[in-house]
Amino acid sequence: MRIIGGEQRGRRLVHWQGENIRPLRDRVRTALFDTLGEAVVGAHVLDLFAGTGAVGLEALSRGAAHATFVDSSEHAVRIIRENVARLGYGERVEIIREDAAKAVRNLARKGWRFDLVFVGAPYATGLAAQALQALAENLPLRPGAMVVAETFHKDALGDVFPPLRLVEARSYGETRLTYFLFGQKEGSR
Numbered sequence: 001m002r003i004i005g006g007e008q009r010g011r012r013l014v015h016w017q018g019e020n021i022r023p024l025r026d027r028v029r030t031a032l033f034d035t036l037g038e039a040v041v042g043a044h045v046l047d048l049f050a051g052t053g054a055v056g057l058e059a060l061s062r063g064a065a066h067a068t069f070v071d072s073s074e075h076a077v078r079i080i081r082e083n084v085a086r087l088g089y090g091e092r093v094e095i096i097r098e099d100a101a102k103a104v105r106n107l108a109r110k111g112w113r114f115d116l117v118f119v120g121a122p123y124a125t126g127l128a129a130q131a132l133q134a135l136a137e138n139l140p141l142r143p144g145a146m147v148v149a150e151t152f153h154k155d156a157l158g159d160v161f162p163p164l165r166l167v168e169a170r171s172y173g174e175t176r177l178t179y180f181l182f183g184q185k186e187g188s189r
Contacts, residue, residue, distance in 0.1 A: 045068070049121045051079075113141060
């Protein structure tokens, strides 16, 4: 696994197999960041079910200002720390070992706000929907924030998380990325 774009392009990341780990493949990560484009630059990113941290680290490489990684696995948190140190991003990250929905509630309570959220929950667990519901109820989001959920291609999330508005869903093999938007960016019509 490697960083595929930005200032750290080509740098290898520490990863692991087993434990139902399913890192976002390079092809899907490329499609994700091609779709997000310049919205990543200067963004505050929340990477839920972060695993190895590949999505948040990719965002930092492409110009995000800050990334917050959340995973409940102690092993994942160790891998994220190692990858953050490997890329030299220690000053621009926060790593939280906690259940995703609980972390969303706590971050919102503390006043944290994000421009981009990635939800990469394990497939067929219902955890992606739970995290989206927590985001919709607690809104640790800035106006115009984009929320992207990764699910199994047959698991359609639908538009059931108001005020998050379903924008589009795209499938890549067995992976579906579903894009939601929160409000509008300040100054846009």
